[in-house]
Amino acid sequence: GAVVSxxxxxxxxxxxxxxxxxxxxxxFQATTMFWxxxxxxxxxxxxxxxxxxxxxxxxxxxxxxxFLINHASLTLSxxxxxxxxxxxxxxxxxxxxxxxxxxxxxxxxTRLTVV
Amino acid sequence: GQxxxxxxxxxxxxxxxxxxxxxxxxxxxxxxSWYQQHDGGAPTFLSYNALDGLEETGRFxxxxxxxxxxxxxxxxxxxxxxxxxxxxxxxxxxxxxxxFGTGTKLQVIP
Numbered sequence: 001g002a003v004v005s006x007x008x009x010x011x012x013x014x015x016x017x018x019x020x021x022x023x024x025x026x027x028f029q030a031t032t033m034f035w036x037x038x039x040x041x042x043x044x045x046x047x048x049x050x051x052x053x054x055x056x057x058x059x060x061x062x063x064x065x066x067f068l069i070n071h072a073s074l075t076l077s078x079x080x081x082x083x084x085x086x087x088x089x090x091x092x093x094x095x096x097x098x099x100x101x102x103x104x105x106x107x108x109x110t111r112l113t114v115v
Numbered sequence: 116g117q118x119x120x121x122x123x124x125x126x127x128x129x130x131x132x133x134x135x136x137x138x139x140x141x142x143x144x145x146x147x148s149w150y151q152q153h154d155g156g157a158p159t160f161l162s163y164n165a166l167d168g169l170e171e172t173g174r175f176x177x178x179x180x181x182x183x184x185x186x187x188x189x190x191x192x193x194x195x196x197x198x199x200x201x202x203x204x205x206x207x208x209x210x211x212x213x214x215f216g217t218g219t220k221l222q223v224i225p
Contacts, residue, residue, distance in 0.1 A: 032211065043202060044158065044215045093157060095213075102148060102206070103160030104213060 002028050002098020006107025013084055013114055021079045021110045023094035029074035030096035034104070035067075038091040050077040050094075084114040117141045119203055119216030126222045127193055135188045135219045137203035145206040147179050147186045148213070153199045161188070161201075190221075198223045 003026040013019050023033055031052045036044040048069050049057040056069035068080040081088055093109040119139040127133040137147065146165035150158040164170050164179035164186060176189040190197055203216040 034213065036215075041220075043218050046212070046214065049211065095158075100160055102146065102163035102165075106157040106159070108157050109155075 002100060002105040004094060004096055004098070004105045004107040006094055006110060008110055009108055010111040011113070013112070015085055015114055016083055018080055018082045019084055019112060021092055023077045023079070023107050025075045025096050025098065028098045031074060033071060033077040033094055033096045035069065035079050036093045036095065038093060044093065081112065084112070086114045088112065089114045117205055117207065117214040119205060119214065121203060121216045121219045123217065124220045124222070126224060129193055129195060129223055129225055131193050132189065132191045133193060133221065135201050135221070137186045137216050139184050139203070139205050141205045141207055141214070143207040144181070148204045148206060149177055149188045150202045150204060151199050152202065158202065193223050195223050197221060
């Protein structure tokens with residue numbers, strides 16, 4: 001089945017630094033990938049839709065200058081959290097529509113802790 | 116906008132049947148899907164309903180009523196490993212947008 005690989009699985013960074021999270025579709029091409037954020041015991045909140053070769057579409061309330069998304073190839077999308085602050089600490093997870101007809105495949109997620 | 120409501124927690128006994136409900140308000144509805152997420156893990160796809168009725172996949176079944184903007188996930192012969200969070204999700208915008216519900220934490224007890 002379709003596999004989405006996400007790295008790193010966890011990262012701790014200092015406040016003010018930037019962190020890049022990678023999301024790769026391993027056995028399929030993904031023209032569209034989605035980035036979510038999930039706080040403990042809460043739902044997945046869609047942050048943005050990443051489109052290969054074009055600008056990402058951000059959800060209302062998500063700062064595009066803070067959460068930079070690049071989708072340079074059909075198998076790779078990256079999310080960069082710039083000038084991270086403790087309130088950015090969360091579980092970030094990507095997804096793509098693989099070979100499943102209606103289901104989306106999720107990466108394993110990245111737990112970001114900003115200290 | 117989109118909104119989906121689910122019960123926050125459900126507890127059921129191993130071997131029993133449990134139903135998790137989902138009500139939604141959305142525009143451009145394409146279908147309702149269900150995902151399972153264990154603590155610390157990634158969501159995994161369980162089922163999808165585009166039309167009214169019941170879809171069965173092994174021990175799991177999912178139901179949709181478009182006129183009532185309502186669906187449910189039915190889990191039969193519960194096993195301890197079914198303890199997880201279950202999210203309903205609405206597909207809209209030609210499957211290009213997936214909006215998740217509030218999630219239901221299912222605890223299966225012996």
